[in-house]
Structures are given as C-alpha cells and as structure tokens.
Amino acid sequence: MADTLLSIRGLTKAYPGVVANDDVSFDIRKGEIHALLGENGAGKSTLVKMIYGLVAPDKGRMELDGAGFAPAKPSEARRSGVAMVFQHFSLFDALDVAENVALGMENPPKPRDLARQIREVSETYGLPLDPGRTVGTLSAGERQRVEIIRCLLQDPRLLIMDEPTSVLTPQEVEILFETLRKLKAEGTSILYISHKLEEIRALCDHATILRLGKKVATCTPSEVSARELAEMMVGASFATPEAREHARGETLLRVESLSLPAPGAFGTPLREIALTVHAGEVLGIGGVAGNGQDELLAALSGERISAPGTVALKGVDVSRQGPEARRDAGLLSGPEERLGHAAAPDMSLIENGILTAARREGLVKSGFINWGRSRQFAEDVIAHFDVRTPGPGTAARALSGGNLQKFVVGREILQKPDVLVLNQPTWGVDAAAAAAIRQAVLDLAADGAAIVVISQDLDELMEISDRFAALNEGRLSPSRPVAELDIEKIGLMMGGAHDMEVAHVDA
Amino acid sequence: MDLTSINPVLLVASIMVSATPILLAALGEMVVEKSGVLNLGVEGMMITGAVVGFAVAINSGSPLLGFAAAALASAVLSLSFGVLTQYLLSNQVATGLGLTLVGLGLSSLIGKPYEGMKATTLPKLDIPMLSDIPVLGRMLFSHDIMVYFSLALVAGVWAFLKYTRAGLILRAVGESHDSAHALGYKVVRVRMLAIFFGGACAGLGGAYLSLVRVPQWTEGMTAGAGWIALAIVVFASWRAGRVLIGAYLFGGVTVLQLNLQAAGADVPVALLSASPYLITILVLVIISARGAHGAPASLGRAFHASH
Numbered sequence: 056m057a058d059t060l061l062s063i064r065g066l067t068k069a070y071p072g073v074v075a076n077d078d079v080s081f082d083i084r085k086g087e088i089h090a091l092l093g094e095n096g097a098g099k100s101t102l103v104k105m106i107y108g109l110v111a112p113d114k115g116r117m118e119l120d121g122a123g124f125a126p127a128k129p130s131e132a133r134r135s136g137v138a139m140v141f142q143h144f145s146l147f148d149a150l151d152v153a154e155n156v157a158l159g160m161e162n163p164p165k166p167r168d169l170a171r172q173i174r175e176v177s178e179t180y181g182l183p184l185d186p187g188r189t190v191g192t193l194s195a196g197e198r199q200r201v202e203i204i205r206c207l208l209q210d211p212r213l214l215i216m217d218e219p220t221s222v223l224t225p226q227e228v229e230i231l232f233e234t235l236r237k238l239k240a241e242g243t244s245i246l247y248i249s250h251k252l253e254e255i256r257a258l259c260d261h262a263t264i265l266r267l268g269k270k271v272a273t274c275t276p277s278e279v280s281a282r283e284l285a286e287m288m289v290g291a292s293f294a295t296p297e298a299r300e301h302a303r304g305e306t307l308l309r310v311e312s313l314s315l316p317a318p319g320a321f322g323t324p325l326r327e328i329a330l331t332v333h334a335g336e337v338l339g340i341g342g343v344a345g346n347g348q349d350e351l352l353a354a355l356s357g358e359r360i361s362a363p364g365t366v367a368l369k370g371v372d373v374s375r376q377g378p379e380a381r382r383d384a385g386l387l388s389g390p391e392e393r394l395g396h397a398a399a400p401d402m403s404l405i406e407n408g409i410l411t412a413a414r415r416e417g418l419v420k421s422g423f424i425n426w427g428r429s430r431q432f433a434e435d436v437i438a439h440f441d442v443r444t445p446g447p448g449t450a451a452r453a454l455s456g457g458n459l460q461k462f463v464v465g466r467e468i469l470q471k472p473d474v475l476v477l478n479q480p481t482w483g484v485d486a487a488a489a490a491a492i493r494q495a496v497l498d499l500a501a502d503g504a505a506i507v508v509i510s511q512d513l514d515e516l517m518e519i520s521d522r523f524a525a526l527n528e529g530r531l532s533p534s535r536p537v538a539e540l541d542i543e544k545i546g547l548m549m550g551g552a553h554d555m556e557v558a559h560v561d562a
Numbered sequence: 563m564d565l566t567s568i569n570p571v572l573l574v575a576s577i578m579v580s581a582t583p584i585l586l587a588a589l590g591e592m593v594v595e596k597s598g599v600l601n602l603g604v605e606g607m608m609i610t611g612a613v614v615g616f617a618v619a620i621n622s623g624s625p626l627l628g629f630a631a632a633a634l635a636s637a638v639l640s641l642s643f644g645v646l647t648q649y650l651l652s653n654q655v656a657t658g659l660g661l662t663l664v665g666l667g668l669s670s671l672i673g674k675p676y677e678g679m680k681a682t683t684l685p686k687l688d689i690p691m692l693s694d695i696p697v698l699g700r701m702l703f704s705h706d707i708m709v710y711f712s713l714a715l716v717a718g719v720w721a722f723l724k725y726t727r728a729g730l731i732l733r734a735v736g737e738s739h740d741s742a743h744a745l746g747y748k749v750v751r752v753r754m755l756a757i758f759f760g761g762a763c764a765g766l767g768g769a770y771l772s773l774v775r776v777p778q779w780t781e782g783m784t785a786g787a788g789w790i791a792l793a794i795v796v797f798a799s800w801r802a803g804r805v806l807i808g809a810y811l812f813g814g815v816t817v818l819q820l821n822l823q824a825a826g827a828d829v830p831v832a833l834l835s836a837s838p839y840l841i842t843i844l845v846l847v848i849i850s851a852r853g854a855h856g857a858p859a860s861l862g863r864a865f866h867a868s869h
Contacts, residue, residue: 108746109744109746128746129744129745129746130746133746141744145738145740145741145744145745146738146741147733147734147737147738147741147742148737148738148859149733149737149856149858149859150730150733150734150737154730154734157727157730158730158731158734158742158745158747159745163727
C-alpha cells in the first residue's frame with residue numbers, strides 16, 4: 056500500500072521463559088496516530104524496542120516506506136527517520152538541555168546553532184524551553200519537552216511516544232495533543248502507547264491491542280467504548296470499583312501548618328500544609344509529579360518528623376514520632392517507589408512482610424522472628440490480593456510491577472490500619488489489578504479507616520475519593536468534594552498549564 | 563630555625579616535580595570516574611608503571627621509551643580490571659583493591675634485579691627566552707618534558723570533557739548508563755576506553771617517580787601516592803582545574819615540610835610529615851563544600867544491558 060509507512064509482519068521475540076512478542080503484524084499509515092494498547096507485560100515495550108533497534112527480533116520483518124527495515128542499533132533507526140520519546144525519560148540530570156538534545160542526535164550542529172534551533176522548534180510547537188538549564192531542575196512536563204524537541208529536531212517520519220501523558224496536568228495534555236495533531240497534519244506518523252483509554256479515543260486514528268505478546272485486534276478507537284477497549288486488553292470483563300454505603304465518622308488524621316524544608320537539591324519544601332481526614336473517608340491528593348508528593352508522604356508516615364503540633368492522629372500529637380511509633384498507633388503508609396522504598400528488592404516477600412507488619416501482626420517475639428507466622432502473613436496477602444508469584448519465598452525484585460504493587464498495598468491493608476496513606480497506589484499497574492487495588496481501598500474506607508491517596512492519575516482520584524485537594528509547589532489547596540468538580544476545575548487547582556502555550560503552526 | 567636555608571627558586575621548582583606524579587594519576591582517575599567507573603587500583607597501576615618504566619629505561623637507555631612502556635604496561639593491567647568489572651560484572655571496589663595488591667606484588671617481583679641501580683633521567687628542557695627570565699625562568703620554565711606534558715594534559719582533559727562530543731558521551735555514560743544505552747551508546751566500550759586511559763596516566767605518574775623524582779627503584783616506592791590521587795579526585799569535585807590545585811597543593815606542602823624539617827623547625831616531625839595530607843584534604847573540603855559536589859550519578863554502579 057502506498058500510504059503505509061511502517062509495515063510489521065510476524066515479529067517474534069522470545070526471552071528465556073517468556074515469549075514477549077508472538078507473530079505480531081500491523082501497519083502504520085502515513086500521517087496517522089496509531090495507538091498501541093496492552094496491559095503490563097503484554098509486549099508493548101519489546102515491540103517498540105525492536106522498531107527502535109534496541110532489540111533484534113527472532114523472526115519476522117519490518118518494512119519502512121516499502122523498503123526492508125531492520126535497524127541493528129538506535130542510530131540506524133534514527134537515520135531512517137524513527138524517533139522515540141521514552142517513558143522513563145532517557146535524560147541526564149546533571150547535563151543541560153542543549154547537551155541532552157545533542158546526545159540524542161546523529162549529527163548535532165555546533166552548540167550555538169543547536170541552542171537557536173531548540174528555541175525555534177520550541178516556539179513553533181508551543182513547548183517553551185531554555186537550552187541552558189540543567190535538566191535536573193526541570194519539572195516532569197518540561198523534561199518531556201526536552202525529549203520531544205530532541206525528536207522533532209531530526210524531522211522524524213515516525214515518532215514513538217511511550218506513555219507520554221502520565222506526568223502531565225490536563226491542560227498540558229491538551230497542549231501536547233495539539234502538538235501531536237500539528238505533526239500529524241504535517242504528515243508525521245505517531246505510534247502512541249498509553250494505558251489511558253479516553254485519551255486514545257480522543258486522539259488516535261487506529262489502535263492495535265496486544266495481549267500476552269499476541270495481537271488481539273486492530274480497531275478504530277473512536278468507534279468503540281473505553282470499556283470495550285479495556286476488556287480487549289484484559290481478555291475478560293472485570294468489575295469497576297464500587298464504594299459501599301457508609302457513614303463518615305470522627306476525625307482520624309489532622310495536619311495543621313506543616314512546613315518542612317526540601318530534603319535535597321532536587322526536592323520540594325512543604326509549605327503550610329493543612330488537611331483533615333475522617334473515618335470512612337478517602338481524601339484524594341492530585342498534582343503533577345515533583346510538587347511535594349514524596350515529601351508529604353514522608354511527613355505523614357514519620358520518615359521525616361515535623362514541628363510539634365503539626366500532625367495529630369486520633370487527637371494525639373505524633374509529629375515527633377518516627378514510623379514505628381506511628382504504625383503502632385494505627386497509621387500505615389505505602390510509598391510510590393516499589394523497589395527500594397516500599398519493598399527491599401532482594402529480600403523475599405516473607406521478609407518484606409515482616410519489615411512493616413512485625414509489631415502489628417506479632418511476627419516478632421523478644422527479638423526473634425516467628426517464621427511460621429510470617430510466612431502465614433505473606434501467604435494471606437498473596438491470597439487476598441491475588442498476587443501472582445511462585446511463592447512467598449520469592450524475592451520482591453522478581454515480581455512484575457503490578458504484582459509487587461498488589462503485595463505492598465495489600466500488606467498494609469491487611470494490618471487493618473486506622474489511617475492509610477498511599478502514594479501512586481496503581482502506578483504502572485494494569486487495568487484489572489488497578490481495579491482490584493482501588494476496590495480494596497474503598498472497602499477499607501467502608502470499614503471505617505481514613506485514607507489519603509496521593510496520585511497523578513486524576514481518573515483514579517475521581518473514582519475513589521470523597522474529597523479532592525491539589526499539591527502545587529509544596530502547597531496543598533483546600534479540599535473540595537469530588538462531586539462538585541470536573542477535570543477543568545481540577546486542572547486549575549493543580550496549577551494550570553505551567554506556562555505552556557498551544558502550538559501555532561499553521562497546518 | 564634557619565629559614566634562609568630554604569631557596570624559594572628551588573622550592574617552587576621542586577614543588578612542580580613533586581606534584582607531577584599525583585597530578586597525572588589523579589587526572590586519569592578523574593576521567594575513569596567521569597565515565598562512571600570507580601577504579602581503586604591507582605596505587606597498583608602507579609607502582610607497576612614505576613617498575614616497568616625504570617626497567618625499560620635502564621635496558622634501553624632511553625627514559626622516554628621507559629615512560630611509553632610504563633603507560634602501556636599500566637594500561638594493559640587496568641584492562642584486566644576493565645574485563646572483570648565491565649564484562650564479568652565483578653564488584654568494582656573489591657576488584658580495584660585487588661588490582662592494587664597485584665600491582666604491588668608484581669612490581670616487587672619485576673623490580674628485584676633493579677634495586678640500587680640508577681637510570682638516566684629526563685633532560686631539563688630549557689625553554690628558549692622564557693628560561694632566561696631571572697628567578698621565574700628557573701622556577702617555571704626549566705623543567706623536563708613530562709612536567710609540561712602533565713600541564714597540557716590538564717588543559718586537554720578539561721577541553722575534551724567540556725567541548726567535544728566524545729567528552730559529552732563519556733559524561734553521559736557516567737551520569738546515567740541506562741539512558742545512554744537507551745540512546746544507543748556503547749556504555750561498556752566507552753568505559754573500557756576510559757579505564758585504559760586512566761591506567762596509562764597512572765603508569766606515567768609512577769614512571770615519573772622512579773625515573774625523575776627519586777630517581778631509582780625501591781620496593782613500595784609509591785607510598786600511598788595512588789590513594790592521595792583518588793582522594794584528590796573526590797575532593798576536587800571531578801573537575802580538571804581543581805585536580806591541578808589539589809595535586810600542586812599536596813606536592814607543595816610535601817616539599818615545604820621537608821624543607822622545614824631540614825631547617826630544623828620547632829614543630830614535631832610527625833605533625834610535619836602528616837601536614838601534606840591534612841592541608842590538602844582541608845583545602846579541598848573547603849572548596850567542595852561551597853558548591854555542588856558533582857559526583858557522576860552512575861559512579862561505581864555495574865551496568866548490564868538486560869533490558
């Protein structure tokens with residue numbers, strides 16, 4: 056076909072023990088936005104890496120514009136006009152914007168010309184960026200602009216975007232979409248990978264859905280519902296989380312004028328945070344990454360202690376107490392980073408269970424670990440939360456992201472906390488597992504716990520919270536009932552579009 | 563105490579000689595660490611360079627050939643560290659310490675027949691015009707070629723890291739090897755080249771000790787110079803200019819305290835002997851405490867292209 060840009064035929068890639076891609080075939084047309092959908096582990100990343108030359112396929116072939124295409128390394132793919140914006144940004148914190156851009160280019164121009172080109176492209180596409188700034192000081196949205204500009208400077212024919220909107224405010228997402236539509240109008244094809252079904256329905260012309268490494272369907276997303284898309288991804292229907300009727304009880308957690316200096320060079324200070332959460336209530340806290348989420352969780356869990364009188368649990372001041380004492384008093388937490396913060400990567404699930412549940416579950420007696428009970432506790436978590444693992448003795452690192460997330464959240468929920476603080480409870484978790492985690496959170500609230508959920512997924516917060524507040528540069532907005540809000544209002548609460556502007560290329 | 567016995571012209575001239583071995587070794591190690599590799603074997607590579615350089619210079623009669631052989635021998639030795647840590651993913655700290663032990667043992671084995679011998683040293687290079695300047699000429703412009711080479715190397719390394727694309731890639735690899743790999747750069751190859759360069763520099767530093775500074779071979783003659791070079795890299799915040807300051811400061815205080823001891827200063831000898839270490843660390847701590855530390859973010863982390 057003359058209007059096909061990239062044609063993929065029978066691509067297969069196997070890793071020891073798992074077939075990541077099994078005979079995948081589809082076409083990307085010129086000037087279309089093509090979505091690639093699938094759960095975690097469905098093989099999206101592997102497929103994209105083969106197109107970008109990071110991984111060589113075992114079988115199958117690709118054709119770019121009618122000619123055979125088998126890049127052995129990313130630089131060959133870039134020369135052929137394939138560019139990629141990575142999910143976990145491929146940026147270097149200590150280098151400046153221009154240096155980062157130069158590293159992603161085949162033949163970078165002289166530094167002065169490059170800075171000028173960066174300014175030009177950033178103005179044309181509404182992505183303002185100062186070439187001389189150190190990348191470590193940029194917000195997540197700005198870092199993504201660095202990646203996009205790096206790609207645009209090479210006039211790509213195919214732009215691959217891996218989960219580009221997970222770190223953006225709704226306004227920033229709108230502006231990104233505007234940029235992508237301009238590119239499409241100029242004839243650039245875009246391969247767009249995302250979990251967010253509504254976005255795909257709004258933006259993409261076609262969608263290819265992968266499940267367990269196989270292509271299950273290609274469809275036109277605007278013609279099917281988000282629910283149908285989700286069910287094609289998962290391969291089965293699953294229940295939407297539902298809140299049970301329950302009464303709102305007394306105040307369990309009260310935070311007043313909580314201020315803390317930034318913990319490090321790239322951290323955010325907390326400024327005069329105030330919040331209250333009642334029994335049976337879920338408080339959702341939104342905001343773009345890097346606005347104080349990690350710092351707030353650390354201040355609530357007790358990792359960082361604050362001035363006296365700032366954090367009260369059930370009416371008792373716990374501001375000067377560490378995590379252990381707060382856990383004893385009924386305040387548990389689940390941090391965002393699964394490996395290294397919520398769980399020790401090389402320790403088994405049993406040992407990771409002991410690390411937070413030792414005292415509340417009586418797993419330790421006079422300094423000695425009761426291994427029998429510890430194993431039982433880990434097995435309970437695995438059974439209750441459908442954690443897929445060979446057994447409780449498996450190292451945390453060996454679990455997939457979604458399964459480990461179910462384990463670390465489940466570990467806290469099974470301890471029956473009075474107050475539970477979670478940061479990004481379903482980050483990088485597939486739709487079915489996310490629904491299960493959200494349901495467990497709602498059930499815990501219905502049983503009378505007070506819950507704080509910090510998340511960048513606004514759909515999630517709208518679905519499970521009773522009240523919503525936004526974090527912006529370490530300040531927390533007053534909370535408002537979710538029923539009164541829509542996405543636009545939430546975006547404004549989160550600090551709006553952060554000086555972005557809509558692309559003004561005349562297409 | 564008789565301070566008049568210290569000749570300032572000779573003092574400055576000998577400071578430059580005393581600082582050069584550490585400067586060379588520290589500069590090499592800085593490049594290695596900028597690429598994200600922590601090679602603790604500097605001491606072992608230096609002393610290997612010292613003995614090989616000495617042996618080759620004695621047998622061939624050419625000190626320059628000695629330097630070349632020293633650089634090559636230490637670079638090859640450092641490649642064993644590179645293969646172990648980069649391809650076989652062994653622990654960098656343990657392997658580096660092992661490299662030091664190997665170097666010390668190997669050098670005393672090779673060096674046994676050469677003990678007590680004296681090699682021809684490098685000729686002083688009188689730079690026309692400049693060396694005729696009174697006082698300054700004798701201080702700065704009447705040294706052997708390796709002193710000038712080491713200073714040129716400081717400028718070269720600085721410009722390489724700041725202005726060239728290869729230097730940018732090297733810094734990127736040390737900053738985030740995963741990102742560099744995702745962009746298609748050969749992390750392991752870049753690091754092997756950096757390790758090779760670091761080994762060659764350490765070898766030159768060692769050979770300068772045995773061929774110019776001392777100049778003869780004694781077992782264990784580096785006496786911790788490699789460790790000082792390592793410390794200077796850290797306290798210099800991985801910047802070539804500050805490495806130069808650190809090395810000259812250490813060399814300077816070393817020579818000065820020897821002069822003070824000879825002049826009979828009324829300070830305990832133990833304190834004088836310790837003073838180069840104390841003062842170098844103190845000054846560099848003050849320098850590095852003011853600004854960002856700038857350690858390469860991937861320093862010492864093993865890289866494996868598993869995903």
